[in-house]
Amino acid sequence: NSPEGATAGQLSALEEAFRKFAVHGDTRATGKEMHGKNWSKLCKDCHIIDGKNVTTTDVDIVFSKIKGKSVRTITFEQFKEALQELSKKRFKGKSDEEALQEMYKLIEGKGPDLTGVTKTVASPTVSRLTDTSKFTGSHKERFDASGKGKGKAGREDLVDNSGYVSGYKHAGTYDHKVQGNK
Numbered sequence: 001n002s003p004e005g006a007t008a009g010q011l012s013a014l015e016e017a018f019r020k021f022a023v024h025g026d027t028r029a030t031g032k033e034m035h036g037k038n039w040s041k042l043c044k045d046c047h048i049i050d051g052k053n054v055t056t057t058d059v060d061i062v063f064s065k066i067k068g069k070s071v072r073t074i075t076f077e078q079f080k081e082a083l084q085e086l087s088k089k090r091f092k093g094k095s096d097e098e099a100l101q102e103m104y105k106l107i108e109g110k111g112p113d114l115t116g117v118t119k120t121v122a123s124p125t126v127s128r129l130t131d132t133s134k135f136t137g138s139h140k141e142r143f144d145a146s147g148k149g150k151g152k153a154g155r156e157d158l159v160d161n162s163g164y165v166s167g168y169k170h171a172g173t174y175d176h177k178v179q180g181n182k
Contacts, residue, residue, distance in 0.1 A: 013108035017042070018076055024112040033073035036063050038112075039082070045113045046106045054090045062086055083107075 019031035021042040026035070034042075043049045043059045066082045067074050074082065083103050084096070091099035128134065132147040143149055164171040 014080075014104050015076060017046075017107045017110050018079055020111040021045075033075055034079060035073055036060070036067075039063050039074065039079075041112060042107070042110075043086075046110050048086060048090060048103065048106055050090065053092060054086055058086065058089060 018034065021038045022031045022034040023029040024038055024041065026038075029035075040056065040059055040063075043054075044056075048054055049056055049059060062082050062085045063074065066078045066085070084100055087099035087103040088096065091102050094102065132143040135143065141150075160166060162171060
């Protein structure tokens with residue numbers, strides 16, 4: 001095992017992390033370039049920002065310095081440059097190479113944290129509003145007994161041609177009454 005082989009292995013793990021963060025939150029992202037927002041997220045989630053040596057401001061300044069003037073993203077090569085820049089600040093007292101290796105260790109194999117991501121809340125209010133068994137009036141007609149929607153049949157007024165007024169409770173009892181009286 002040569003040290004160069006180890007470096008190549010680390011770079012693939014580093015590149016993997018770069019790609020995960022580059023596509024995070026962007027459906028059109030290819031994973032080849034990273035936006036400033038995702039760069040900041042990577043620095044927060046991988047604990048590059050420690051609040052003492054490296055702050056969010058430092059991270060933003062390095063990003064602006066590394067990227068081109070008219071572009072809004074950085075490539076993987078620029079990403080490594082940015083890490084080199086930050087590693088000097090983050091790991092003071094270590095050689096540039098050692099600091100860079102420490103920086104790579106922080107990032108390798110990581111992906112975007114999903115903590116603090118908004119989740120749906122199961123509140124009693126929402127469950128009452130969505131419980132179809134408690135619906136009344138015309139809304140009640142839109143769902144069957146199991147709570148499944150009836151589709152178009154539930155939305156259109158279907159004409160009752162039985163001859164009885166809607167809401168009449170004794171529908172269908174006329175013949176029985178007439179025959180019972182004879």
